[in-house]
Amino acid sequence: MSIETDVSKPSQAEPVRRARGRPRKAVHERDDGNRRQELLRAAARLFRQQGFGATSTRDIATAAGMRSGSPFYHFENKEALLAAVMQEGMKSALQRQASAMDTAVAQAAACGHTLSARECFRVLVRSHFEVLLGPDSDFIPVMLYEWRSLSAAQRSEVNRLKDSYEAVWVPVLKALHASGELHGDPALARMMLFGALNWSVQWYDPARQATLDDLTASVVHLFLKRLE
Amino acid sequence: MSIETDVSKPSQAEPVRRARGRPRKAVHERDDGNRRQELLRAAARLFRQQGFGATSTRDIATAAGMRSGSPFYHFENKEALLAAVMQEGMKSALQRQASAMDTAVAQAAACGHTLSARECFRVLVRSHFEVLLGPDSDFIPVMLYEWRSLSAAQRSEVNRLKDSYEAVWVPVLKALHASGELHGDPALARMMLFGALNWSVQWYDPARQATLDDLTASVVHLFLKRLE
DNA sequence: CCTACCGATCGGTAGG
DNA sequence: CCTACCGATCGGTAGG
Numbered sequence: 001m002s003i004e005t006d007v008s009k010p011s012q013a014e015p016v017r018r019a020r021g022r023p024r025k026a027v028h029e030r031d032d033g034n035r036r037q038e039l040l041r042a043a044a045r046l047f048r049q050q051g052f053g054a055t056s057t058r059d060i061a062t063a064a065g066m067r068s069g070s071p072f073y074h075f076e077n078k079e080a081l082l083a084a085v086m087q088e089g090m091k092s093a094l095q096r097q098a099s100a101m102d103t104a105v106a107q108a109a110a111c112g113h114t115l116s117a118r119e120c121f122r123v124l125v126r127s128h129f130e131v132l133l134g135p136d137s138d139f140i141p142v143m144l145y146e147w148r149s150l151s152a153a154q155r156s157e158v159n160r161l162k163d164s165y166e167a168v169w170v171p172v173l174k175a176l177h178a179s180g181e182l183h184g185d186p187a188l189a190r191m192m193l194f195g196a197l198n199w200s201v202q203w204y205d206p207a208r209q210a211t212l213d214d215l216t217a218s219v220v221h222l223f224l225k226r227l228e
Numbered sequence: 229m230s231i232e233t234d235v236s237k238p239s240q241a242e243p244v245r246r247a248r249g250r251p252r253k254a255v256h257e258r259d260d261g262n263r264r265q266e267l268l269r270a271a272a273r274l275f276r277q278q279g280f281g282a283t284s285t286r287d288i289a290t291a292a293g294m295r296s297g298s299p300f301y302h303f304e305n306k307e308a309l310l311a312a313v314m315q316e317g318m319k320s321a322l323q324r325q326a327s328a329m330d331t332a333v334a335q336a337a338a339c340g341h342t343l344s345a346r347e348c349f350r351v352l353v354r355s356h357f358e359v360l361l362g363p364d365s366d367f368i369p370v371m372l373y374e375w376r377s378l379s380a381a382q383r384s385e386v387n388r389l390k391d392s393y394e395a396v397w398v399p400v401l402k403a404l405h406a407s408g409e410l411h412g413d414p415a416l417a418r419m420m421l422f423g424a425l426n427w428s429v430q431w432y433d434p435a436r437q438a439t440l441d442d443l444t445a446s447v448v449h450l451f452l453k454r455l456e
Numbered sequence: 457c458c459t460a461c462c463g464a465t466c467g468g469t470a471g472g
Numbered sequence: 473c474c475t476a477c478c479g480a481t482c483g484g485t486a487g488g
Contacts, residue, residue: 035473051376053281056466070473072468145373148279183449188438192450195427196420203419210416221411222420222451263457284482298457300484458488465482472475 036074038064044085044138052082052142052149082146083154089139090161093131097168100127117175118224124169125197126216132201133212141201166190181224193223264302266292272313272366280310280370280377310374311382317367318389321359325396328355345403346452352397353425354444360429361440369429394418409452421451 042063046055057078058068075081104123108115115123131140143162147155173190176182182189196219204215270291274283285306286296303309332351336343343351359368371390375383401418404410410417424447432443 049376051279051281051374053279054377057468058466067474068466069469069475069477073473078467146279148277149282184446188443188446189450191427191431192424192447195424195430197423199419199423199426202423215416218412218416219420222417225453285484286482295458296483297459297461297485301457306483460486462485463483466480467478468480469478470476472473 035064035066039066039071039074039081040085040088041136041138043081044089044142047082047085047142047146048138052078052146057081079149079151079154082142083150083158085139086143086147086150086158087161089143090158090165092136093140094161094165096131097124097127097165100124100130101168117172117179118181118220118227120172121176121224122216122220124172125219126212128197129200129212129215132198133204133206137201144198144201166194176224179227181227183225189223193219196223263292263294267294267299267302267309268313268316269364269366271309272317272370275310275313275370275374276366280306280374285309307377307379307382310370311378311386313367314371314375314378314386315389317371318386318393320364321368322389322393324359325352325355325393328352328358329396345400345407346409346448346455348400349404349452350444350448352400353447354440356425357428357440357443360426361432361434365429372426372429394422404452407455409455411453417451421447424451 039060043055043060046059046063050059057071060081061068061071064071071081075084100123101120104119105115108119131137143158147158150158169190170186173182173186173193177184177186177189200215210218267288271283271288274287274291278287285299288309289296289299292299299309303312328351329348332347333343336347359365371386375386378386397418398414401410401414401421405412405414405417428443438446
């Protein structure tokens with residue numbers, strides 16, 4: 001279907017490209033990174049809405065304002081596009097996590113005290129909710145629910161990022177366990193906690209429900225015991 | 229779509245089915261239910277492993293020992309097969325939940341006391357883990373992670389079953405909240421709890437990790453406060 | 457339930 | 473990045 005009208009077919013002497021015309025955006029070839037980013041955002045949105053398997057590369061191209069073959073100029077194949085979405089999502093999550101912790105630590109220091117494990121926990125949960133539910137939050141849900149479609153190599157690449165994201169939580173949960181604020185095996189508790197948080201992408205409706213601060217407070221009360 | 233072959237339209241004297249030929253397995257037509265079940269199990273396994281979009285109806289047919297066109301004798305289309313997997317999973321989950329509660333109530337009665345909310349909670353969590361991780365546990369993960377591929381009508385059908393499954397938990401969580409064993413909004417706690425439990429299908433390895441009883445005990449300790 | 461098939465779509469590529 | 477295209481696969485069906 002959709003046989004393209006080949007308007008510009010025969011002897012068309014290369015449109016002589018005079019190198020002085022437009023100083024910026026020369027042949028719209030090497031200014032991408034922009035276009036690549038648009039592709040990633042479109043892919044993330046569609047992969048999340050419809051699933052990887054139900055989204056065609058044509059869908060993505062159209063959503064990014066391109067023709068059907070063009071995504072393959074930026075990505076080797078459809079799976080590489082999926083992997084890039086996930087890596088992009090994890091990198092931005094890592095950044096958000098680090099900056100949230102830095103800010104909190106700095107604020108505490110300005111008040112002349114250090115962050116308690118409980119406060120660390122709150123900051124991490126809050127940052128995680130932002131990653132999951134905040135603006136540009138299609139990337140991580142795609143990672144959570146489409147990893148089956150990755151090759152083994154791509155999967156272990158994404159897992160590296162995920163491990164370093166989770167590693168930040170480990171000492172915090174251990175400290176909470178040591179203080180008696182968190183019961184049971186911290187590793188198991190971490191799994192349960194991530195499950196509880198990640199599931200929110202399935203039901204959270206920003207229009208009708210609580211704010212991310214409300215959610216965070218709930219999680220803290222639900223998972224942590226009072227210290228006394 | 230799907231124009232039914234109106235075989236029995238005009239003057240077609242009903243294909244006289246001689247009731248005496250072969251007593252069992254007459255024309256291998258009406259002894260299915262067996263084959264249908266095999267299709268469902270194969271579909272559940274493949275949908276879970278590879279995802280709905282990445283699984284072809286040919287894959288499923290082969291796994292069930294059929295030819296490529298045969299699944300469509302049992303199911304109108306691929307989506308109907310997916311919907312059937314989910315409904316099958318939810319019906320069996322509802323049965324397991326009901327029988328677990330019945331057994332527990334009967335046992336308590338035999339000992340001359342009633343089930344506490346905490347004991348109810350434990351029974352429900354344990355039954356849920358069995359649904360998620362026990363034998364024949366491909367159906368529910370498919371429901372959890374492939375509902376995007378359902379039509380709106382199919383989705384609301386599945387949601388009816390899911391709602392009645394969750395409804396059993398509501399009074400239990402309310403009682404736990406009333407007694408101070410569960411903090412925060414019970415509805416929100418239910419979401420978090422299901423997230424924590426359902427996530428286990430992503431990491432639980434029966435070979436290397438705790439038993440379902442261990443998991444259940446962990447969840448009880450993690451989510452419920454001591455009553456004193 | 458099988459055989460034999462069809463139309464559509466899809467991932468991907470050559471060449472510019 | 474577009475044009476023009478290909479081979480493969482896929483969901484689904486007619487007819488028995």
